[in-house]
Amino acid sequence: xxxxxxxxxxxxxxxxxxxxxxxxxxxxxxxxxxxxxxxxxxxxxxxxxxxxxxxxxxxxxxxxxxxxxxxxxxxxxxxxxxxxxxxxxxxxxxxxxxxxxxxxxxxxxxxxxxxxxxxxxxxxxxxxxxxxxxxxxxxxxxxxxxxxxxxxxxxxxxxxxxxxxxxxxxxxxxxxxxxxxxxxxxxxxxxxxxxxxxxxxxxxxxxxxxxxxxxxxxxxxxxxxxxxxxxxxxxxxxxxxxxxxxxxxxxxxxxxxxxxxxxxxxxxxxxxxxxxxxxxxxxxxxxxxxxxxxxxxxxxxxxxxxxxxxxx
Amino acid sequence: xxxxxxxxxxxxxxxxxxxxxxxxxxxxxxxxxxxxxxxxxxxxxxxxxxxxxxxxxxxxxxxxxxxxxxxxxxxxxxxxxxxxxxxxxxxxxxxxxxxxxxxxxxxxxxxxxxxxxxxxxxxxxxxxxxxxxxxxxxxxxxxxxxxxxxxxxxxxxxxxxxxxxxxxxxxxxxxxxxxxxxxxxxxxxxxxxxxxxxxxxxxxxxxxxxxxxxxxxxxxxxxxxxxxxxxxxxxxxxxxxxxxxxxxxxxxxxxxxxxxxxxxxxxxxxxxxxxxxxxxxxxxxxxxxxxxxxxxxxxxxxxxxxxxxxxxxxxxxxxxxxxxxxxxxxxxxxxxxxxxxxxxxxxxxxxxxxxxxxxxxx
Numbered sequence: 192x193x194x195x196x197x198x199x200x201x202x203x204x205x206x207x208x209x210x211x212x213x214x215x216x217x218x219x220x221x222x223x224x225x226x227x228x229x230x231x232x233x234x235x236x237x238x239x240x241x242x243x244x245x246x247x248x249x250x251x252x253x254x255x256x257x258x259x260x261x262x263x264x265x266x267x268x269x270x271x272x273x274x275x276x277x278x279x280x281x282x283x284x285x286x287x288x289x290x291x292x293x294x295x296x297x298x299x300x301x302x303x304x305x306x307x308x309x310x311x312x313x314x315x316x317x318x319x320x321x322x323x324x325x326x327x328x329x330x331x332x333x334x335x336x337x338x339x340x341x342x343x344x345x346x347x348x349x350x351x352x353x354x355x356x357x358x359x360x361x362x363x364x365x366x367x368x369x370x371x372x373x374x375x376x377x378x379x380x381x382x383x384x385x386x387x388x389x390x391x392x393x394x395x396x397x398x399x400x401x402x403x404x405x406x407x408x409x410x411x412x413x414x415x416x417x418x419x420x421x422x423x424x425x426x427x428x429x430x431x432x433x434x435x436x437x438x439x440x441x442x443x444x445x446x447x448x449x450x451x452x453x454x455x456x457x458x459x460x461x462x463x464x465x466x467x468x469x470x471x472x473x474x475x476x477x478x479x480x481x482x483x484x485x486x487x488x489x490x491x492x493x494x495x496x497x498x499x500x501x502x503x
Numbered sequence: 504x505x506x507x508x509x510x511x512x513x514x515x516x517x518x519x520x521x522x523x524x525x526x527x528x529x530x531x532x533x534x535x536x537x538x539x540x541x542x543x544x545x546x547x548x549x550x551x552x553x554x555x556x557x558x559x560x561x562x563x564x565x566x567x568x569x570x571x572x573x574x575x576x577x578x579x580x581x582x583x584x585x586x587x588x589x590x591x592x593x594x595x596x597x598x599x600x601x602x603x604x605x606x607x608x609x610x611x612x613x614x615x616x617x618x619x620x621x622x623x624x625x626x627x628x629x630x631x632x633x634x635x636x637x638x639x640x641x642x643x644x645x646x647x648x649x650x651x652x653x654x655x656x657x658x659x660x661x662x663x664x665x666x667x668x669x670x671x672x673x674x675x676x677x678x679x680x681x682x683x684x685x686x687x688x689x690x691x692x693x694x695x696x697x698x699x700x701x702x703x704x705x706x707x708x709x710x711x712x713x714x715x716x717x718x719x720x721x722x723x724x725x726x727x728x729x730x731x732x733x734x735x736x737x738x739x740x741x742x743x744x745x746x747x748x749x750x751x752x753x754x755x756x757x758x759x760x761x762x763x764x765x766x767x768x769x770x771x772x773x774x775x776x777x778x779x780x781x782x783x784x785x786x787x788x789x790x791x792x793x794x795x796x797x798x799x800x801x802x803x804x805x806x807x808x809x810x811x812x813x814x815x816x817x818x819x820x821x822x823x824x825x826x827x828x829x830x831x832x833x834x835x836x837x838x839x840x841x842x843x844x845x846x847x848x849x850x851x852x853x854x855x856x857x858x859x860x861x862x863x864x865x
Contacts, residue, residue: 403606
């Protein structure tokens, strides 16, 4: 008798193309459910939103003349020259090709964002578990104070932070910028993860304790696997925030620790004006990591948290 | 030895006392049900035994050892939770294996045990599924399997069947009982369903407001309820409880004044020692028999509502004084609404409770 019920569950999920579903696209629903009118509207809106990105990618494959052509060209002979120039370029015809340093800047961006997001996740998840399961006296006050660190606009706090970095010698170091970005991401990570931990059933943790698990075992074996979706969402948001951050990076990174957004701004200008093709090529390369990470984690973002083991 | 003993256990949450002075001892192989309405402290008592709550005062002795200060993971107890509390990220097999990990068993021993309980509880086909992919009944059996796969000091069940539908509940009741019979461990089951308690328990502890009102065998709590609360809580349909005045007793026949009318009823010899005054009479619906003629030992009632229950029919009648009286007649006896009935209590089946609500009995 119970077998029949279980099979019914499985049968309910719609048949579809597995790899499409893995990408979050359900082939079964789509047009049929929403209707052609709404689908068309959604398509139009999507195209409008995506157009600037599309234009940047298109420009990355254009020559200097094509990029500046009026009226704008949709059909042209694509070139990979811009991408080559991202990493080394000749400033004038016949000149020696020079290292632009973008290999380093891309490494810096990846390293700084990656490490700071991982640190924020690690510290934030542990802190969130503490706030959720072992509340202090004045728990909410602490949580508010943590959030309040993000309430001022960056421009207001940049001068004190700049002075602090100068005095402590953190300016221009990886440690400094990573610490700063970690501190940026922490409030969000703590609040986000706390809300996920708050949702979990305490019975499950009690059961694990009775089954012989220590508090640390409960955290790693029981709680953490249930909040993977939360970890993924926190990681994506944190990554986007630090990856695109410009102001602090501009003022606090040194020559060796410069990130891509800062370096990009410095390619504007020079002897022949703005080189749109080059800028677009950098931009295109810069998009790839975020798109890839979001795409990979999308699966987790879409998946439910607990699979309905505990119904409330 | 697998035993549980609570001595004068009290639990306070701030100014609220959830459990007061509870004494309970469960022998090896014995199943005790904590039964009571919601909020009576039965689940708190269970959590105190498990170590999920600390007793404010009193002793918690498990397997002969005082365990008040030990955390749950060091008490070696197996517990089944009301909402099953399966580990959502682990498969059914991993769920059942989880407690074994901490018993440090070899892989082959662990696998053999899992195979055994999976067979016992018919879970072989779902071992590799996640808890979210199995039915409610299967989840319940996984929760039981995760408990009985171990060799713990004792078993605790918190409302184990409350989330199942009626049919599943009946079959699981039998299954749990037969599984427990083979284990000879002290077991405590919390339930608010008296049928569950009556069928599964060796002894039932009936709780109210944090106190144990009576602890006895299922037969005993039904036949000899200690007070008005137990009498009204145990038994379906509910016992008739009617206020009356005791006028006197002669040769185990007591004269009561009920709604201004005198009634003579067979009673327990102990009632003879009671002084005249207010009492509560308790008569089970199945102990009342309709008579053709009124007599000094009958009560008059006007049939109001007829509820056929299959083999029997439950009749709600109202006395001239406005009391509701429930009684049960065999299906063959047809009672119509509006009919006047003369009800006689079966000999010696009248419970008499004194003014304080305590049963008066030898």
